[in-house]
Amino acid sequence: SAIAPALPYYTPSMALNDLIFELRGPHNPLEAIALWQQFFATTAPLLQQQGWHVAVDDNVQMIFHQTDVVDAKIEESDNNWFGLRFDVEIDGQAQPLLPLVAQIIEHYTPAQLPETLTVELKAGHYLTVQRDQIRPIIETLYELYDHESLQNDGSLRLTRFDAGRLAELDINSTNNLRWRGGAALRRLGQKLQNFQGIEAIPLPEGLNAVLRPYQLQGYHWLQFLREYGFAGILADDMGLGKTVQTLTHLLQEKQQGRLDKPALIVAPTSLMSNWRREAAHFTPALKVLVLQGPDRHEHFAAIANYDIVLSTYPLLVRDEETLLTHRYALLVLDEAQIIKNPRAKAAHIVRGLKTDQRLCLTGTPMENHLGELWALFDFLMPGFLGDNRQFTSLFRTPIEKHGDNERRHRLAKRIAPFMLRRTKQEVATELPEKNEIIHTVTLDKKQAALYESVRLSMEKKVRAAISSKGLARSHITILDALLKLRQVCCDPRLLSIKQAKNVNESAKLELLMQLLPEMIAEGRRILLFSQFTEMLALIEIELHKLAIPYSLLTGQTRKRDAAIESFKRGETPIFLISLKAGGVGLNLTEADTVIHYDPWWNPAAENQASDRAHRIGQDKTVFVYKLVTENSVEEKIVAMQARKQALAQGIYNQNEQGGELKLTADDLHDLLAPL
Numbered sequence: 001s002a003i004a005p006a007l008p009y010y011t012p013s014m015a016l017n018d019l020i021f022e023l024r025g026p027h028n029p030l031e032a033i034a035l036w037q038q039f040f041a042t043t044a045p046l047l048q049q050q051g052w053h054v055a056v057d058d059n060v061q062m063i064f065h066q067t068d069v070v071d072a073k074i075e076e077s078d079n080n081w082f083g084l085r086f087d088v089e090i091d092g093q094a095q096p097l098l099p100l101v102a103q104i105i106e107h108y109t110p111a112q113l114p115e116t117l118t119v120e121l122k123a124g125h126y127l128t129v130q131r132d133q134i135r136p137i138i139e140t141l142y143e144l145y146d147h148e149s150l151q152n153d154g155s156l157r158l159t160r161f162d163a164g165r166l167a168e169l170d171i172n173s174t175n176n177l178r179w180r181g182g183a184a185l186r187r188l189g190q191k192l193q194n195f196q197g198i199e200a201i202p203l204p205e206g207l208n209a210v211l212r213p214y215q216l217q218g219y220h221w222l223q224f225l226r227e228y229g230f231a232g233i234l235a236d237d238m239g240l241g242k243t244v245q246t247l248t249h250l251l252q253e254k255q256q257g258r259l260d261k262p263a264l265i266v267a268p269t270s271l272m273s274n275w276r277r278e279a280a281h282f283t284p285a286l287k288v289l290v291l292q293g294p295d296r297h298e299h300f301a302a303i304a305n306y307d308i309v310l311s312t313y314p315l316l317v318r319d320e321e322t323l324l325t326h327r328y329a330l331l332v333l334d335e336a337q338i339i340k341n342p343r344a345k346a347a348h349i350v351r352g353l354k355t356d357q358r359l360c361l362t363g364t365p366m367e368n369h370l371g372e373l374w375a376l377f378d379f380l381m382p383g384f385l386g387d388n389r390q391f392t393s394l395f396r397t398p399i400e401k402h403g404d405n406e407r408r409h410r411l412a413k414r415i416a417p418f419m420l421r422r423t424k425q426e427v428a429t430e431l432p433e434k435n436e437i438i439h440t441v442t443l444d445k446k447q448a449a450l451y452e453s454v455r456l457s458m459e460k461k462v463r464a465a466i467s468s469k470g471l472a473r474s475h476i477t478i479l480d481a482l483l484k485l486r487q488v489c490c491d492p493r494l495l496s497i498k499q500a501k502n503v504n505e506s507a508k509l510e511l512l513m514q515l516l517p518e519m520i521a522e523g524r525r526i527l528l529f530s531q532f533t534e535m536l537a538l539i540e541i542e543l544h545k546l547a548i549p550y551s552l553l554t555g556q557t558r559k560r561d562a563a564i565e566s567f568k569r570g571e572t573p574i575f576l577i578s579l580k581a582g583g584v585g586l587n588l589t590e591a592d593t594v595i596h597y598d599p600w601w602n603p604a605a606e607n608q609a610s611d612r613a614h615r616i617g618q619d620k621t622v623f624v625y626k627l628v629t630e631n632s633v634e635e636k637i638v639a640m641q642a643r644k645q646a647l648a649q650g651i652y653n654q655n656e657q658g659g660e661l662k663l664t665a666d667d668l669h670d671l672l673a674p675l
Helices: 029-049 098-107 131-144 160-172 183-193 213-227 242-255 269-282 296-305 313-318 320-324 345-352 370-380 388-402 405-418 445-469 475-490 498-502 507-521 533-545 560-568 603-610 633-643 646-651 665-671
Strands: 063-066 070-076 081-090 093-096 116-122 125-130 156-159 177-180 232-234 263-267 288-290 308-312 330-334 358-361 434-441 526-530 550-553 574-578 593-596 622-629
Touching: 029 063, 029 098, 029 116, 029 125, 070 183, 081 098, 081 125, 081 160, 093 098, 098 116, 098 131, 116 131, 125 131, 131 160, 156 160, 160 183, 160 405, 213 232, 213 242, 232 242, 232 370, 232 405, 242 263, 242 269, 242 330, 242 358, 263 269, 263 313, 269 288, 269 308, 269 434, 269 507, 288 296, 308 313, 313 320, 313 345, 320 345, 345 370, 358 370, 370 388, 370 405, 388 405, 434 507, 445 475, 445 498, 475 507, 475 633, 507 526, 507 533, 507 593, 507 622, 526 533, 533 550, 533 574, 550 560, 593 603, 622 633, 633 665
Parallel strands: 063 125, 070 177, 232 358, 263 308, 263 330, 288 308, 330 358, 434 622, 526 574, 526 593, 550 574, 593 622
Antiparallel strands: 070 081, 081 093, 081 156, 116 125
């Protein structure tokens, strides 16, 4: 009677001199085994000491084993996969441990493990392990476990990207883990655990850029990924130079003789000219092929002769057959969030492209949910984060729905070596107070045809005016010609001529709407300037489509102060401002980004507008973006401003009304040149 009440499960017989032990109540199998082990190890001997006769039913056979050493064996293969198995020795025989661990994971999370665990080896035989002995294995490999992930031999199939887990095991396990094989993978794992210590690589010769310290770190990181055959996401904020870091990496690869195949860069259509222009400026030694336009098929046969091949997401579908026939040294996806839907056609095609290495560039690797981050890594390193079902179960649901910080920390630690992200706030001390960036865009077929039609028509009028009145007295005709060309560049809908009604595309507006959502996702506060109030109205329509709130200030704005205060209070992330209404006199240091939708003739006026944000009281780096149509009158004006500041005053000078037009014949020839 002194013993019985303390026992977990018993039934007194009618004779009161028998105790019948049986399990009752809802218990998982591991708890049941542990209770029987407790009975045989502790309770039964105690009963026998007090004179009880313990009878065991013939059907009950329970033999318990223990082990102090676990053998960890790595089996490497020729591809990116390796096998990892753990064995324990039972009666001189190696017994795979992972299938036994799967029993534990089925009933416990790592945080719920009891001090002692007992699992079934085979009928009647059980293994007892201590929590501290098994927990490092479970914590390190927990998210990989399910019945489908184990191989028939009891091993786990992992990718090379999982090498960091081996270092985790080394760090977390006690001295009971004995390694066999996989020395190179274990060294790689140590490198991943300490990936901040990446080796510094000299910059390539011929680089026409001075990299800031964080950009130099990014270049070293890209070289690290290449050295170990890894993929990654360069996720710096917009404007921090993801393009120049990538180009520097490619130039180094060429100079070291490793760029024996072209690198394929896939980007939105609106960014094609930007890649071409920056490659020509920063890395002129790299041969670049732009696969764009109706004549691109003529260049397919020469793809292998170039260092960089540029294509667009829409053209992937049309050129799939050709692109799939080649193998690339590097596949780069710019604005990679475009493939966040893994079922989209472009996402499917890029997964099929043959390449030695993959790289994603995006300032917003995750915009709405963790599934978007999974989609990028599923392209980069298939299997690294499991399939979509596993990832949702192990990370997305616990983190997004339950606020599980432990899972969030585990996910962040897992992807850390393969994603490099710096925000503008983090590198503010390395940036100039005002960071000017020119974004170029190429006109599509219909818009380019309209530009050429207007150019030919206006060139004829200008030459007739000059022939009749001379260059200096033809300024009204010249200004009208240049105005119409600038309107075509901004948006054909600004023109009132008949031909423009049939053109429903605007390359620059498309570029703008590509940039704005990413900027807003980064927390930018944006001033957007245009000389054309009609253009601001068209931008308003696009903002409404995306449900992006904005403030507006034009000459027609009646509640000017209300519009300004709405932006200053943070109620709207974008302030649309016309040149005449807000180019001077405003103090908007809340903004950290300025966009000039259309370049202005007078660079001083352009600087005045930028100084609405870049002024006394500003405590952030101001990013100034100038959107310029490639090879058009806009690009000609920007180039002329750089070498001839007086040009703008020759066309528009508010202080010299009716002054002499200071355009030369050569200037006019450049301005009216074809695309």
